[in-house]
Amino acid sequence: MKRSDWRGGGSMGSGTAIIGVMTESKEHLLSLSLDELTERVLALGMPKFRAAQIMEWVYQKRAASFEEMTNLSKGDRALLGEKFAIFTSEIVRNVTSSDGTQKILLRWPATEKSPEGGLTETVMIPMDDDQCDNFGNTVVTHRRTACLSTQVGCPVKCAFCASGLEGLKENLTPGQVVEQALRLTHMLPKEGPGHRITNIVFMGMGEPLANFDTTVAALKTLMAPWAFHISGRKITVSTVGLPPQMKRFAELGLTATLAISLHAPNDELRSQIIPWAEKISITQLVDAGKYYFEKTGREVTLEYIMLDGVNTLPEHARQLATIAKLLRANVNLIYYNEVPELEFKRPTGQTMFAFQNTLRSAGVNAHVRKSRGRDIAAACGQLARQDKGKGVVQVTVSGA
Numbered sequence: 367m368k369r370s371d372w373r374g375g376g377s378m379g380s381g382t383a384i385i386g387v388m389t390e391s392k393e394h395l396l397s398l399s400l401d402e403l404t405e406r407v408l409a410l411g412m413p414k415f416r417a418a419q420i421m422e423w424v425y426q427k428r429a430a431s432f433e434e435m436t437n438l439s440k441g442d443r444a445l446l447g448e449k450f451a452i453f454t455s456e457i458v459r460n461v462t463s464s465d466g467t468q469k470i471l472l473r474w475p476a477t478e479k480s481p482e483g484g485l486t487e488t489v490m491i492p493m494d495d496d497q498c499d500n501f502g503n504t505v506v507t508h509r510r511t512a513c514l515s516t517q518v519g520c521p522v523k524c525a526f527c528a529s530g531l532e533g534l535k536e537n538l539t540p541g542q543v544v545e546q547a548l549r550l551t552h553m554l555p556k557e558g559p560g561h562r563i564t565n566i567v568f569m570g571m572g573e574p575l576a577n578f579d580t581t582v583a584a585l586k587t588l589m590a591p592w593a594f595h596i597s598g599r600k601i602t603v604s605t606v607g608l609p610p611q612m613k614r615f616a617e618l619g620l621t622a623t624l625a626i627s628l629h630a631p632n633d634e635l636r637s638q639i640i641p642w643a644e645k646i647s648i649t650q651l652v653d654a655g656k657y658y659f660e661k662t663g664r665e666v667t668l669e670y671i672m673l674d675g676v677n678t679l680p681e682h683a684r685q686l687a688t689i690a691k692l693l694r695a696n697v698n699l700i701y702y703n704e705v706p707e708l709e710f711k712r713p714t715g716q717t718m719f720a721f722q723n724t725l726r727s728a729g730v731n732a733h734v735r736k737s738r739g740r741d742i743a744a745a746c747g748q749l750a751r752q753d754k755g756k757g758v759v760q761v762t763v764s765g766a
């Protein structure tokens with residue numbers, strides 16, 4: 367049995383306060399690189415090193431306001447507070463699963479396209495693992511993976527996905543993507559095991575490569591030593607497959623992993639569940655994936671959501687194996703998280719592992735991804751659809 371404990375109110379039990387929504391006149395600090403902030407502080411008559419101090423306060427010391435930056439003069443703090451906003455979102459829901467997965471629903475400032483403020487989801491997936499080092503010692507790793515959104519809604523409208531049900535509302539800015547990671551960081555302990563985000567996946571709401579410049583700018587901040595300092599190898603950008611953008615991404619020389627959300631092993635089936643696949647063939651995706659490997663030396667990964675009876679037959683596994691071998695790609699098999707409004711079903715474990723075995727027998731490295739946060743509307747976009755605009759709610763769901 368699951369027990370849900372709903373507590374409405376104006377403050378977060380996790381200790382994360384709701385911090386002011388950006389006013390139109392303020393620039394979003396989290397959209398800026400260190401160089402850009404340096405230009406701004408010089409223009410305000412402050413010393414150049416002020417920019418590095420501010421970034422350290424925001425990203426290392428977790429300051430949520432300029433008032434907390436005590437090694438800055440009072441005058442500078444006041445001026446910075448007039449010019450810049452750090453947090454711009456409001457946390458409208460904060461849900462924790464029995465497996466520790468945490469999902470937050472953020473509302474962004476109102477815009478013309480989203481007069482009530484766009485809603486996006488952000489997820490933290492904790493994973494503490496025992497591993498063996500080169501000397502046979504047991505090492506405990508504390509992986510904290512943040513799953514970020516890049517758009518409000520999604521233009522792709524995959525048939526099985528809650529995020530795509532209403533199409534695209536608007537693109538997020540780089541600062542809004544970075545803010546999601548910072549919101550999650552503020553929910554982690556300040557020190558000790560699991561105190562920082564170690565991995566990032568761009569697998570939340572939206573198609574990251576359809577909001578290309580934002581995705582790249584946010585990625586750079588996530589990797590920057592003055593901000594999150596996460597290795598590109600620990601960042602995965604997942605795309606439904608836009609060949610020109612995939613090639614452009616390859617040319618940037620970033621070390622991120624590119625994952626193609628394939629979800630079907632032939633064009634006919636793919637275009638039935640992913641509308642954009644009508645115009646983009648698997649052959650084009652394979653071509654772009656090979657280009658990514660040539661340019662970066664990194665193989666793409668194939669993501670495959672298992673929709674029971676739709677793309678889970680043995681012949682599908684054999685077709686998928688052929689594609690994976692062309693790309694030398696690992697395949698991640700993902701359990702479908704059911705969406706109440708949609709008729710797709712989650713397969714059994716037996717179906718998942720039989721499919722994996724067929725791939726492995728064909729020489730493909732295939733993994734069944736663990737299902738996380740199933741008790742907290744885990745399917746992408748589900749929480750946003752559930753929101754009834756009732757204000758701040760914190761939900762803890764625990765096995766009982």
Ligand code: SF4
Nearest residue numbers: 520523524527530572
């Ligand atoms: S699965 Fe991804 S690409 Fe497809 S509609 Fe959902 S968010 Fe968009």
